[in-house]
Amino acid sequence: MERIRKRLAVLIVSALLVCGMLAGCAGAGDAPGTGKKEGQETAGGQEAGSGQDGTDVLQDAKDDQQNDLDTEDTADTKDLQEGTKTPEPSSAKASETETEKEGDGEAAEESVPAPSLDPETVVYAREEVVATASVNVRRGPSTDSEVYQTVSRRSKFTRTADDGTWSAVEIDGTEYFIASKYLKLESELTDNGYLVVIDAGHQGHGNSEPEPIGPGASETKAKVASGTSGCVSGLNEYELTLDVSLKLQAELEARGYEVMMVRTSHDVDISNSERAAVANNAGADAFIRVHANGSEDSAENGILTICPTSGNPYMGSLYGQCRSLSECVLDGAVNATGANKKYIWETDSMSGINWCTVPVTIVEMGFMTNPEEDQKMAEDSYQQQLATGIADGVDAYFGN
Numbered sequence: 521m522e523r524i525r526k527r528l529a530v531l532i533v534s535a536l537l538v539c540g541m542l543a544g545c546a547g548a549g550d551a552p553g554t555g556k557k558e559g560q561e562t563a564g565g566q567e568a569g570s571g572q573d574g575t576d577v578l579q580d581a582k583d584d585q586q587n588d589l590d591t592e593d594t595a596d597t598k599d600l601q602e603g604t605k606t607p608e609p610s611s612a613k614a615s616e617t618e619t620e621k622e623g624d625g626e627a628a629e630e631s632v633p634a635p636s637l638d639p640e641t642v643v644y645a646r647e648e649v650v651a652t653a654s655v656n657v658r659r660g661p662s663t664d665s666e667v668y669q670t671v672s673r674r675s676k677f678t679r680t681a682d683d684g685t686w687s688a689v690e691i692d693g694t695e696y697f698i699a700s701k702y703l704k705l706e707s708e709l710t711d712n713g714y715l716v717v718i719d720a721g722h723q724g725h726g727n728s729e730p731e732p733i734g735p736g737a738s739e740t741k742a743k744v745a746s747g748t749s750g751c752v753s754g755l756n757e758y759e760l761t762l763d764v765s766l767k768l769q770a771e772l773e774a775r776g777y778e779v780m781m782v783r784t785s786h787d788v789d790i791s792n793s794e795r796a797a798v799a800n801n802a803g804a805d806a807f808i809r810v811h812a813n814g815s816e817d818s819a820e821n822g823i824l825t826i827c828p829t830s831g832n833p834y835m836g837s838l839y840g841q842c843r844s845l846s847e848c849v850l851d852g853a854v855n856a857t858g859a860n861k862k863y864i865w866e867t868d869s870m871s872g873i874n875w876c877t878v879p880v881t882i883v884e885m886g887f888m889t890n891p892e893e894d895q896k897m898a899e900d901s902y903q904q905q906l907a908t909g910i911a912d913g914v915d916a917y918f919g920n
């Protein structure tokens with residue numbers, strides 16, 4: 521027992537270390553959109569009360585003039601309804617709110633700017649814009665103006681004028697104002713609000729040290745296996761998985777997803793539970809683990825996905841989401857490649873699934889032990905088909 525406890529402690533410490541080394545990894549708590557969704561929604565809801573008075577909240581360093589501070593931190597219950605992500609843990613938000621309340625007061629005493637767009641810089645043009653955060657819609661172009669409503673991230677407007685600081689938008693034929701920095705042309709929108717974490721399976725060298733297969737488990741498995749290799753291509757599985765994962769990253773980013781990679785090089789040592797921790801800490805909306813298969817039967821071929829069973833003792837409550845993600849990704853990959861559709865394997869033997877607190881699937885893209893499939897998977901064009909198909913599956917999962 522004691523040894524297991526020590527191992528767990530070591531594991532947790534090393535997970536934290538790895539986590540800290542990975543850019544954008546959560547724990548930091550200051551990266552927008554990286555908190556767990558449920559928590560964020562709650563936080564957004566809690567904000568509703570304190571945001572009611574129209575207090576504007578400091579968003580970033582550019583806001584130091586304190587004159588255009590309409591931000592998502594004034595999130596109201598619309599965030600809840602639309603599931604919009606809010607950027608920070610509620611505790612951080614609360615303290616920021618207090619700080620900015622004081623700031624707003626000072627600004628109000630110093631000057632009372634006339635609420636009109638700056639005639640020197642204003643540009644009149646009708647264009648479709650989208651809120652990049654939950655923002656205040658005001659009756660005038662000033663933080664002193666009354667808040668008409670607070671809208672959630674991704675709300676759409678027709679903009680009629682923009683002076684660089686404030687934008688005039690039309691709502692039901694009436695003109696209102698939103699801080700320009702929180703509006704983006706719909707055509708330039710690059711982020712659809714979902715975070716996908718991609719784990720390119722395996723790494724340059726496996727690590728056979730044991731780790732528990734799930735939280736609290738006495739059963740252990742190697743931290744990360746060395747994977748299979750191509751019978752014809754000679755590719756290592758860890759090379760193939762990263763090749764496809766990088767293509768998948770590009771594909772998903774092009775479709776507007778925020779993407780975080782567990783690894784982008786072969787020279788890493790990240791155990792399966794640590795990979796799950798990356799996705800967990802980031803608050804991934806979906807965690808895609810990319811692998812290729814191997815079999816003693818060289819005739820075996822095709823794509824399968826893996827998800828936990830409904831009775832998974834570690835994260836069974838996520839079964840429905842994992843199953844749906846696994847179905848969508850399997851269908852997407854099969855449709856895009858024409859490969860043999862195998863099945864969804866439900867198992868509770870995967871550490872990298874068992875440690876997850878976010879929806880996860882493993883996609884086994886094909887058999888590297890099948891000469892034909894191995895050769896295909898080594899081709900750039902087929903890898904792109906796989907990436908496109910998996911991305912189609914992610915789109916389908918989110919209903920995009």
Ligand SMILES: [Zn+2]
Pocket residue numbers: 721722747748757811812
């Ligand atoms: Zn593998």
